[in-house]
Amino acid sequence: MAEAAAAPGAAPRAGAGSVRRLLANRRVVLGGAVLLAFSLAAVFAPLLAPHDPVEQDLLLQYAPPFWSDKAEDGFPFGTDNLGRDILSRLIHGARIALFVAVAAAAAAGLIGTALGLLAGYFGGWADTLISRLVEIWMAFPAVLLSIVLVAVMGTGLHSVVIAIAVIDWTRFCRVVRAETMAQKQQDYVASAVTIGLGRLRILWREILPNVLPLLIVLFTLEMGIAVIVEAILSYVNLSLASDFPTWGGMISDGRKYVNQAPWLMILPILCVIALVLALNALGDGLKDALDPVMRR
Amino acid sequence: MSWSFLLRRLLLAIPTLFGVAVIVFVLLRVVPGDPIAMLIGPGATEAGIAELRRLYGLDESIALQFVYYLQDLAGGDFGTSISMRQDVMELVLGRLPVTIELCLVAMSMAVLLGVAMALAGSYWRGRTGEAAVDGAAGFILAIPDFLWALLFILFVVVFALDGLPISGRIGHDVAFRGATGFLLVESLLRLRFDAFGSVLLHTVLPAAALALPLAAILARILKASIAEAMTQDYILMARAKGFSRARIVCREALRNALVPTVTLTGVQFTFLVGGTVLVEKIFSYPGIGNMAIDAVINRDLPLIQGLVLTFAVLFIAVNLLVDMSYALLNPRMRHG
Numbered sequence: 001m002a003e004a005a006a007a008p009g010a011a012p013r014a015g016a017g018s019v020r021r022l023l024a025n026r027r028v029v030l031g032g033a034v035l036l037a038f039s040l041a042a043v044f045a046p047l048l049a050p051h052d053p054v055e056q057d058l059l060l061q062y063a064p065p066f067w068s069d070k071a072e073d074g075f076p077f078g079t080d081n082l083g084r085d086i087l088s089r090l091i092h093g094a095r096i097a098l099f100v101a102v103a104a105a106a107a108a109g110l111i112g113t114a115l116g117l118l119a120g121y122f123g124g125w126a127d128t129l130i131s132r133l134v135e136i137w138m139a140f141p142a143v144l145l146s147i148v149l150v151a152v153m154g155t156g157l158h159s160v161v162i163a164i165a166v167i168d169w170t171r172f173c174r175v176v177r178a179e180t181m182a183q184k185q186q187d188y189v190a191s192a193v194t195i196g197l198g199r200l201r202i203l204w205r206e207i208l209p210n211v212l213p214l215l216i217v218l219f220t221l222e223m224g225i226a227v228i229v230e231a232i233l234s235y236v237n238l239s240l241a242s243d244f245p246t247w248g249g250m251i252s253d254g255r256k257y258v259n260q261a262p263w264l265m266i267l268p269i270l271c272v273i274a275l276v277l278a279l280n281a282l283g284d285g286l287k288d289a290l291d292p293v294m295r296r
Numbered sequence: 297m298s299w300s301f302l303l304r305r306l307l308l309a310i311p312t313l314f315g316v317a318v319i320v321f322v323l324l325r326v327v328p329g330d331p332i333a334m335l336i337g338p339g340a341t342e343a344g345i346a347e348l349r350r351l352y353g354l355d356e357s358i359a360l361q362f363v364y365y366l367q368d369l370a371g372g373d374f375g376t377s378i379s380m381r382q383d384v385m386e387l388v389l390g391r392l393p394v395t396i397e398l399c400l401v402a403m404s405m406a407v408l409l410g411v412a413m414a415l416a417g418s419y420w421r422g423r424t425g426e427a428a429v430d431g432a433a434g435f436i437l438a439i440p441d442f443l444w445a446l447l448f449i450l451f452v453v454v455f456a457l458d459g460l461p462i463s464g465r466i467g468h469d470v471a472f473r474g475a476t477g478f479l480l481v482e483s484l485l486r487l488r489f490d491a492f493g494s495v496l497l498h499t500v501l502p503a504a505a506l507a508l509p510l511a512a513i514l515a516r517i518l519k520a521s522i523a524e525a526m527t528q529d530y531i532l533m534a535r536a537k538g539f540s541r542a543r544i545v546c547r548e549a550l551r552n553a554l555v556p557t558v559t560l561t562g563v564q565f566t567f568l569v570g571g572t573v574l575v576e577k578i579f580s581y582p583g584i585g586n587m588a589i590d591a592v593i594n595r596d597l598p599l600i601q602g603l604v605l606t607f608a609v610l611f612i613a614v615n616l617l618v619d620m621s622y623a624l625l626n627p628r629m630r631h632g
Binding site: 143144148231238255262 | 312315316319320323324438439440442443446447449450453454563570571573574577578588589592593595600603604607
């Protein structure tokens with residue numbers, strides 16, 4: 001589907017007009033607002049969280065959330081199997097989720113864009129080699145590969161980020177390659193060649209800025225994927241140590257005690273879904289707003 | 297479809313499988329961490345550890361290990377599982393039918409639901425019905441299979457739907473031991489409808505979680521293809537003949553929209569297979585996906601290798617099936 005955005009067409013550089021167009025797009029505004037809310041929670045987590053997210057209180061296990069009449073004061077979303085405050089864990093979990101999302105999307109984007117630009121612009125054996133590599137890469141089951149990678153590198157946030165980047169660079173590479181090939185046919189590239197600019201300079205100064213709107217879209221969508229992968233890896237206990245408040249870890253705990261306390265699972269699942277929906281809406285909205293072909 | 301087409305596809309699978317085997321081997325050997333450490337008790341002697349290393353071939357150089365590994369693979373020997381101390385091939389083959397049945401049920405559900413959604417959306421084109429189908433497809437697609445699985449579990453627990461099991465593959469009270477792992481097929485053939493019902497009920501939720509994203513993609517692409525087909529001359533002809541709108545959409549447009557849909561969605565079927573890894577874990581469904589996660593957590597190298605290769609084979613098989621159905625659906629491809 002992402003290839004649809006890679007149709008040929010001159011992408012004018014962003015200006016005041018595109019900002020107005022962005023704000024007129026409902027999905028961009030809505031997705032952006034939710035993302036902003038989660039980001040603020042992540043940045044100010046220590047100030048916002050009412051309790052220490054890892055503090056246990058075994059006298060206060062399974063306190064139900066506010067909609068139950070047995071709810072405890074000061075624990076609006078209840079407590080988990082070890083008496084830890086769920087609201088505080090959710091807020092701190094946003095930190096981990098967003099950190100992984102940004103870092104992993106950036107790393108995957110960097111590798112994929114570099115290889116995609118090279119393959120698309122130079123063609124020939126570089127293109128053959130890179131495209132073949134992408135094909136082999138995509139023959140792997142992504143979930144299994146990420147689990148194997150993290151198991152191999154050892155658990156921890158850096159492993160999660162590396163695993164996502166190592167797997168998902170192909171998404172950027174394929175789209176950027178196609179877009180670069182399309183851009184290469186444009187008149188402005190021919191003019192740049194005529195006035196004698198070097199090939200790398202053309203790639204860096206002329207083509208890359210025109211691929212940028214597409215990259216922003218891909219980056220946003222990749223953040224959504226990274227949030228899910230982080231949740232998956234912490235669900236199978238391969239992200240951070242279990243007392244760290246990750247959403248996936250909370251879901252995994254909740255699955256174990258789902259019969260006693262279903263709310264343990266509801267809230268972290270809702271957080272993952274809300275953040276992923278917001279990132280998808282933002283990405284799709286940006287695609288509509290930034291894509292010159294769709295705009296016409 | 298010609299035999300040479302099939303043969304060519306099968307031959308093409310060999311380098312892919314070899315590539316997968318190499319990458320898995322390198323990945324698992326280059327990294328730090330000692331699989332033997334998981335096996336030994338606290339009182340193990342140096343000599344005992346060395347003995348174990350020799351037993352699993354871990355005392356050789358990496359290059360030699362790789363040569364032995366390839367030799368064994370060529371002979372169909374995947375080695376011995378470190379955590380379960382059983383032949384990997386036997387372990388995997390014992391669980392593989394479970395995953396295959398789950399995938400087939402899921403794929404059938406996805407195709408039925410996807411086609412139904414696409415037909416409904418096309419029939420009510422330009423009306424609220426279409427918007428509802430589009431909205432549903434977008435929402436379903438935004439949530440990955442693993443979250444659907446968890447949502448289903450929550451749903452069952454919160455609404456106390458005790459009839460829908462959320463773990464295992466067959467009820468404890470059902471005495472049915474299949475001779476093969478294909479419990480659904482076998483119970484049906486042996487007319488054990490109680491067992492069939494129990495397995496089917498256990499399969500509904502994991503299969504639905506796997507099916508939903510695929511169904512949404514199918515619905516989207518098929519609907520677009522139908523819209524494209526509706527602009528063709530033969531549709532105008534059918535209208536002129538006075539056929540009903542339902543008949544035109546279901547009989548004329550659908551048939552012509554299938555080919556582009558299969559081409560565009562082929563790879564999505566393999567994503568469904570990959571999804572079994574987590575969905576099986578979540579529903580404690582005893583297939584190879586569930587086994588893969590345990591193997592990774594136990595650092596069971598031979599078992600991980602065997603399972604990743606098995607998944608690669610499944611991927612290739614699914615791709616082949618999709619290509620074959622493409623050839624069957626499109627008369628122009630039949631003699632290619």
